[in-house]
Amino acid sequence: MNQIINIFKREITSYFSTPVAYVFIVIFLILAGAFTFYLGGFYERGQADLLAFFNFHPWLYLFLVPAISMRLWAEERKSGTVELLMTLPVTMIQAVMGKFLAAWAFCGIALALTFPIWISVNYLGEPDNGVIFASYLGSLLMAGGFLAIGSCISAMTRNQVVAFILTVVVCFGFLLSGIPMVLDAFRGWLPQILVDAVASLSFMTHFNAISKGVLDLRDLLFFVMVIGFWLAANAIVIDLKKAD
């Protein structure tokens, strides 16, 4: 546990010692705001909730989360520090967890900084704060899922741009797998059970369920398992790719 904290601390300090962190947070906040007010029609809807805000999170994360995750391991491999890290008395799990949790906490900070919108909606009306809390939780879990995918893909390459693009593509697949248009394409030739399996992998479906305020254990578990699966794959990829 201590080692996870040590690695976590190093990672998070390194985010804030480069402009990356500030650029990311500023862009995230501007886009989140712009989407909510212009595309989401926050005022026009005339309802005291944050649906207009949370609806765009999957799309924001699709491009912003890979921008955080792309450097996680690709940079370590490119600069050779992975060799240093793996020869310190740290286990693979501690290293993977420490780095992942740092990136996740960073997303959490960016997300927490959207609090003015929560204040606004509370000022304007009487929203259901339980639903808002659930949505924040769902949003954070979804970001974690994207990050775990990105972390694993980042370990496959030394090149951050490649890591970014591949992560966007894979995350896009996970986002859209629940949309009728995608499912229709499968329905023609796959048995229903597999179509359902594809549908159940959709981040969007699970996120929408949580952000309606229904905290179903299955939706929470889904994200936890996605994170667990991709981080386990991450550890295996690092191990396999150490030599090159």
Next chain:
Amino acid sequence: MIEIKNLTKSFGSLTAVNNLSFSIPEGQILGFLGPNGAGKSTTMKMIAGFLTPTSGSVSVCGFDVESQAIEAKRCIGYLPEGAPGYGEMTPLQFLNFIADVRELSGSHRKEQLDTVVGRLHLDQVLHQSIDTLSKGYRRRVGLAQALLHDPKVLILDEPTDGLDPNQKHEVRELIGHLARDKIVIVSTHILEEVDAVCDRAIIIARGKVLADATPAELEAKSQYHNAVKLAIEELDAAVEAVSRIPEVMKVEVERESGRLIAIPRAGHNPFTAITKVVQENGWSVDELSMERGRLDEVFRQITQGSETGEVRS
């Protein structure tokens, strides 16, 4: 104590390290030599616990590097090739991170930090990001990181590569002044380095040990071992007289510098005989010296011999 048994590492069809076995007792400074691509780095990466051996075993301080990885890593300090570091951190932040991970605390931590910073003269760059440091300083930060927890075993992959002569000298001094009970493994392709700091040299090529001896023993394998260098005005006469000495196998002449080099027959020392000849003829000598042997020649002989052998088989 490090024990390496039948260590083998293959990458696909390429065997980088082939059935390597040796042990290193406490207090030994081992020079690891070999041409590029000989398997030096791969071997060191396996000892340090970064790469997993295809077969065979490595034990460090009594811990198997695979099954007791954490314990083994605790007693190793490792400088990877190229001395990688986290560029956005300052050396102070970086060393603090290493101290955290190495679980140093309290006054011991402060003491160790002060010691390595002092020893490697890092005081001036402590607050500058590692990215902006010169190659020499970066290498020193890497060394500081490896030395920080005062490890029993120190593995340095090309610690002086890319340093200027002064810095090279400093690093060698540092290695030489480490406590006597440590094991140090240094890989290099600079042969003078082996001569300057190592108690033992292992030459490998194509993943196999070709020679395992003290630097002096290696020098003795050179045909220049005990060769006599003589600079003299009467060069031609001297060449003739010296070639007649029974201990001398061959005489090489360097016209530009007005010097001759008398190469002895194996196991003989022609020094006395040559001084006698010089005295008898009453020549005035500009320079008279005896060579210990040329490591680079031995190195070439050993490593290239193996390559032609390989082709034949």
